[in-house]
Amino acid sequence: MISACGRDNVGSKNTAQASHSSADAATRTIQTVKGKVQIPAHPKRILTDYYAGELLSVGGHVIGAAPLEFTNPFLKDKLKGAVDVGDPINVEKALALKPDLIVTDSDKNYDQLCKIAPTLYIPYGTAHNIDETVHLFSRIVGQTKPGERLLAEYREKAAAGRKALKGVVAPGATAGLYEITDKGDLWVFGPNWGRGGQAIYNALKFKLPPKLAASNKQYLQLSLEALPQYAADYMFLTSYDPEHKGTALKNLRQSPVWKDLPAVKEHRVFYNDFNTFYPYDPISITKQIDLFVDMLKQNAKENKPGQGQGR
Template identity: 60%
Template sequence: MRKNKPLFAVMSMIFMLSLFLAACGGTSGGTSSTTSNNAGTTAPASETAAKQDEKAAATAENSTRSFETSKGTIQIPAKPQRIVTDYYGGELIAVGGNVVGVEPEAFKNPFIIEQLKKSNAQDVGTPVNVEKVLEAAPDLIVVMYDKNYDALSKIAPTLYLPYGTTTNIYDTVRLFGDIVGDKEKAEQFLADFDKKAAEGRAKLKGVIDENATVGLYELTNKGELWIFGDNAGRGGQTVYNALKMKMPHIEKASEQTVQLSMETLPQYAADYMFLTYYNPDQKEEALNNLTSSAIWKGLPAFKKNQIFFNDFDTYYRYDPIAVTAQIDLFVDMLLKRAEENKKK
């Protein structure tokens, strides 16, 4: 038995060494497992951070802010995603607003019809129909008229901005840029507008006398005749503000519309006269009566071939997109007519 003691001792040492190596192996395996687990949790942590960022962005989009109106302080989305309006389609689209519902005449506006198609905008009627607005599921409603205001306010935050809230393209674009939460886009729009206006004035320089007057008139199919100022559509903001042309009725400049009679028309005649004809019933009698009259044929603009007949749907519009696009339209008409008259 004593002879086997060294062997026993050796065997004991081998056994202990095996346990030690096994223990080390276990520790190593544990370390690897820990490392593996740490590596495994890196991706989820990153994913969690990404989700948190997305959530923060979504929260920002869904957050609200106060907006002052004549109806009081309204809480509106900081970044509205679906907007219904009555008459402010062009104003909202100009600054990137997603218009999903608008009054029916907007679909005749050649300057925004394509944008309305892209957003699948719905006709919400006039006055605005509550049921149609509900179907459009807006998160913001902006109206010029407050009929059904209380009912609309129950669907989504509703801003009542009566006609005349703004009086020029600059205030208009900045107001609606604020409403949609994109003031930078508003400023960029205005920078582009200023550039186009300057280009238009440069094209007319030396062709149209800088002291020449330009008048904007409208005849209705009932025979009513009007002259317009710089903020009532028919190209007013374009002609008087962008192109800086002169009114023939400067003493009435503060009045956006003045009704004329045939007898007073010569007092408001301009060197260049642009006439739109409001004719929903497609009756030509009123226009024929005007243009065949001795008074009309006696106007200096008539004698010089400087009277223009403009399409109602194109020139009635006064949203920022229309005002900008009309710059080229007016400049081209004036240049073309000047060239024609030069050849006579």
């Protein structure tokens, strides 16, 4: 088992590629940033930290995941019976679960995990959109049909969502995804860093705030004074506040800078649940499309001249 994650130092491509092993038809070889890893052709017991949704979306059987995955409302039912394995993955818990494959976005404990089962280290951001994600993880689990069904559902929802927003949202409207942390740090996000980015930008075709688009960055930390430069026609704010203090969000909303934003004055600000919009797996992205469409339609209905409230 020590050689299960045998590395041959053939490079550090930021993709995972699969090929059948000539030595054993029951295994395949995946190219990762750590080198080539031989895995079961059809893994049955997969343990992961933050790739539960990705694996479930392509028909993988997840037996353990990181704590945050269990707070994802779109995965709760699908993770019934799975075990919280900690963050980073607890080696003793992993050993007890007897996985035949481990998939992780962290290289902490990597060498120890390799001694338990073949381990794939896939850094966050390896896949850049839902299509790349589904294709990557379909190769890992060794089947394509569940992923194809998921992509078909995604495309159907995306098309229906864009149609539903015609006459509701002006063509070329910008959307901004922001987050305030419990420490008062303020961030803005692009299409590939969770917070609903793939749903709002890729599926529903909203435009990025121009200054963020020009930066070519997926995320930026902002000072409160710089926020107006990254404002958008529609602004969606999540709050990372694990202790539910509410102080940072309250301070932001009471600030003169926030109150003076056009989206705030025009009641086009949405305060979104962190656990619902943080996830970036294909299942969550697909579900987030409908959530965005519903909130935008409801906002337009309520947001008559002189009326309405940021939701």
